[in-house]
Amino acid sequence: MHPKLEKVLQETDQRNPGEPEFLQALTEVIESLDPIIERHPEYADYGLLERLTEPERQIIFRVPWVNDKGEVQVNRGYRVEFNSALGPYKGGLRFHKSVNRNIIKFLGFEQIFKNALTNQGIGGGKGGSDFDPHGKSDNEVMLFCQSFMTELYRHIGHMTDVPAGDIGVGGREIGYLFGQYKRLTGVHESGVLTGKGLGWGGSLVRTEATGYGQVMFAQFMAEDRGESLEGRTCTVSGSGNVAIYAIEKAQQMGAKPVTCSDSNGWVYDKDGIDLDLLKEIKEVKRGRVADYAAARPSAEFHETGNVWSVPCDVALPSATQNEINEEDAKTLVKNGCKYVAEGANMPSTPQAIDVFQGAGDVSYAPGKAANAGGVGVSALEMEQNASRDKWTFEYTEKKLHDMMKGIHDDCLATAEEYGKPKDYVYGANITGFRRVADAMLAHGVV
Ligand code: NDP
Numbered sequence: 001m002h003p004k005l006e007k008v009l010q011e012t013d014q015r016n017p018g019e020p021e022f023l024q025a026l027t028e029v030i031e032s033l034d035p036i037i038e039r040h041p042e043y044a045d046y047g048l049l050e051r052l053t054e055p056e057r058q059i060i061f062r063v064p065w066v067n068d069k070g071e072v073q074v075n076r077g078y079r080v081e082f083n084s085a086l087g088p089y090k091g092g093l094r095f096h097k098s099v100n101r102n103i104i105k106f107l108g109f110e111q112i113f114k115n116a117l118t119n120q121g122i123g124g125g126k127g128g129s130d131f132d133p134h135g136k137s138d139n140e141v142m143l144f145c146q147s148f149m150t151e152l153y154r155h156i157g158h159m160t161d162v163p164a165g166d167i168g169v170g171g172r173e174i175g176y177l178f179g180q181y182k183r184l185t186g187v188h189e190s191g192v193l194t195g196k197g198l199g200w201g202g203s204l205v206r207t208e209a210t211g212y213g214q215v216m217f218a219q220f221m222a223e224d225r226g227e228s229l230e231g232r233t234c235t236v237s238g239s240g241n242v243a244i245y246a247i248e249k250a251q252q253m254g255a256k257p258v259t260c261s262d263s264n265g266w267v268y269d270k271d272g273i274d275l276d277l278l279k280e281i282k283e284v285k286r287g288r289v290a291d292y293a294a295a296r297p298s299a300e301f302h303e304t305g306n307v308w309s310v311p312c313d314v315a316l317p318s319a320t321q322n323e324i325n326e327e328d329a330k331t332l333v334k335n336g337c338k339y340v341a342e343g344a345n346m347p348s349t350p351q352a353i354d355v356f357q358g359a360g361d362v363s364y365a366p367g368k369a370a371n372a373g374g375v376g377v378s379a380l381e382m383e384q385n386a387s388r389d390k391w392t393f394e395y396t397e398k399k400l401h402d403m404m405k406g407i408h409d410d411c412l413a414t415a416e417e418y419g420k421p422k423d424y425v426y427g428a429n430i431t432g433f434r435r436v437a438d439a440m441l442a443h444g445v446v
């Protein structure tokens with residue numbers, strides 16, 4: 001590796017103790033920059049790499065609220081504004097008990113390159129809280145969101161920082177967050193958040209965008225090999241926003257998704273997932289995948305193990321980070337899996353990625369490329385808000401399709417250009433890096 005890259009890795013390691021996921025995300029990107037730094041040493045100059053790996057701003061705040069029993073609860077809120085070279089910070093908010101600064105920094109770092117890949121003029125950021133929405137009443141979720149926004153509102157804006165959803169933050173939470181922002185500022189500033197309701201500034205296709213885009217990406221990888229997803233068995237993890245719409249798009253393409261999961265277990269449905277039933281249980285009743293299995297004779301529920309033990313052609317991880325380890329990857333490859341398209345952020349460990357890439361006939365798409373459709377359509381939502389326009393479903397989905405095709409083709413072209421043909425990891429990291437780095441060099445040392 002180029003000595004400058006080694007030095008940056010060592011220094012970031014020392015400066016960010018106790019932040020393994022952040023260092024994991026960072027190491028993957030830095031390691032893939034070798035070919036571009038060799039050819040363009042200016043990218044290792046001007047403190048560019050040192051600046052790129054240090055967030056522009058990290059905001060941590062107290063979020064006090066009162067639960068239904070009248071007890072005071074205290075959570076911690078985060079917003080990491082990582083890089084604004086290409087546009088306002090953009091990225092979701094995650095509400096999950098595992099959230100800490102390390103998790104938000106890893107997600108914010110990934111977001112920089114993902115957002116660059118969309119070509120939509122958006123910088124990278126991420127936020128969230130260790131608030132656990134499971135088992136909370138609507139009232140408690142509302143009070144939490146209001147308290148969270150009471151601190152966050154001073155840092156965000158449609159030209160500065162535009163949050164959206166992620167794990168534990170969907171339409172309901174964005175509604176409460178937007179309401180409180182509007183109340184505090186006295187301004188109906190549609191473009192300050194994305195993932196809004198369709199009646200008050202939301203965009204058609206935003207709900208579907210991440211899962212749809214992920215499966216479109218898998219389809220483009222298949223087409224590049226002269227194949228398609230039709231008739232293919234897919235394993236999907238998760239049962240939230242991304243997983244549900246990955247299943248929907250896979251079914252539209254004639255594939256057969258047979259699994260889903262949540263933190264209590266996973267389901268194998270030999271007849272293929274019944275999407276209406278899954279949506280009813282997850283989106284309407286806020287239930288568990290165990291309820292799905294109980295209502296569906298062809299489905300089995302498992303409390304132990306995971307969906308990656310089920311033989312498949314296409315794996316669509318759509319739950320969380322590091323959910324595919326080396327053993328899982330070996331099992332997938334042994335069972336004949338040919339395509340991996342990540343809907344979640346960093347779902348495969350570095351060892352799992354090595355297994356996929358070493359297998360020879362697995363096309364592996366990292367999250368920052370394959371799940372970019374979500375933030376991509378968020379940018380389209382911002383565009384509609386700015387122009388006070390509303391686009392049709394078909395028009396917006398076509399834009400998503402073209403954006404995903406563009407990302408796919410850019411990744412392949414860059415990988416080829418830098419001597420790593422068909423390597424979507426190099427392709428995604430170098431394409432994203434080059435766009436951000438060029439803007440940072442133009443802006444001087446800031
Ligand atoms: P949701 O909250 O809608 O769903 C998350 C799903 O993953 C749930 O089924 C949840 O189960 C499961 N899950 C979450 N954490 C864990 C865990 N630690 N162990 C086991 N299961 C877990 O989130 P999304 O669908 O929006 O997000 C899923 C992934 O996609 C995340 O990695 C997110 O960062 C990424 N992503 C999301 C985008 C979006 O637009 N929403 C865009 C790009 C990426 P349970 O309910 O039991 O917690």
Ligand code: 2IT
Binds near residue numbers: 090114162165375
């Ligand atoms: O990880 C992601 O890209 C998201 N959670 C979506 C971010 C967004 O701003 O729409």
